[in-house]
Amino acid sequence: DTGVSQNPRHKITKRGQNVTFRCDPISEHNRLYWYRQTLGQGPEFLTYFQNEAQLEKSRLLSDRFSAERPKGSFSTLEIQRTEQGDSAMYLCASSSSIKGGYTFGSGTRLTVV
Amino acid sequence: AQSVTQLGSHVSVSEGALVLLRCNYSSSVPPYLFWYVQYPNQGLQLLLKYTTGATLVKGINGFEAEFKKSETSFHLTKPSAHMSDAAEYFCAVSGGSQGNLIFGKGTKLSVKP
Numbered sequence: 509d510t511g512v513s514q515n516p517r518h519k520i521t522k523r524g525q526n527v528t529f530r531c532d533p534i535s536e537h538n539r540l541y542w543y544r545q546t547l548g549q550g551p552e553f554l555t556y557f558q559n560e561a562q563l564e565k566s567r568l569l570s571d572r573f574s575a576e577r578p579k580g581s582f583s584t585l586e587i588q589r590t591e592q593g594d595s596a597m598y599l600c601a602s603s604s605s606i607k608g609g610y611t612f613g614s615g616t617r618l619t620v621v
Numbered sequence: 622a623q624s625v626t627q628l629g630s631h632v633s634v635s636e637g638a639l640v641l642l643r644c645n646y647s648s649s650v651p652p653y654l655f656w657y658v659q660y661p662n663q664g665l666q667l668l669l670k671y672t673t674g675a676t677l678v679k680g681i682n683g684f685e686a687e688f689k690k691s692e693t694s695f696h697l698t699k700p701s702a703h704m705s706d707a708a709e710y711f712c713a714v715s716g717g718s719q720g721n722l723i724f725g726k727g728t729k730l731s732v733k734p
Contacts, residue, residue: 550711
């Protein structure tokens with residue numbers, strides 16, 4: 509068990525560019541979550557997958573955001589036409605609907621300049 | 622709907638003193654409650670969680686929390702603070718059957734020598 513892995517750890521991008529983050533969950537976990545954490549705030553839920561199905565999306569997930577989990581394993585979160593307000597830590601978590609557990613990755617810190 | 626309120630955005634204690642971090646929740650269903658710790662530029666590490674059963678929950682690093690339904694509280698305590706406890710602490714409640722978490726805004730704990 510290598511934990512939840514997120515790449516890259518840091519990303520600096522110019523406003524208007526597209527960025528993509530990757531999350532590799534714990535292998536036996538069928539649930540995967542994305543959260544966003546801005547400075548001085550707690551994490552806020554963005555979206556949730558059970559296997560490859562995206563079952564819930566927060567209102568925070570604007571049309572510029574898209575998440576996929578094509579084979580029910582790793583997931584990607586893409587932000588199109590980035591804005592300065594997108595600067596945040598993006599956290600991924602995974603869990604098992606059978607065994608429980610809820611493990612966070614170390615996050616990807618996005619800075620939009 | 623679920624919500625979490627953490628009283629005190631910043632708590633300062635002396636090394637060896639009692640740590641008390643306050644968390645109150647709101648939930649329309651029996652809650653699952655969590656405490657996480659976050660060190661700078663890191664992800665979230667689970668300290669402890671309450672699901673059902675015993676209301677006094679013991680976690681890692683000497684922390685414990687007590688679920689008090691009548692007070693809708695889940696305060697985190699540690700008898701004797703250590704310098705390494707300095708970090709940000711988040712209380713969270715599970716929101717919905719999918720297990721996405723609703724977080725408080727966090728309490729930053731400082732430990733003075």
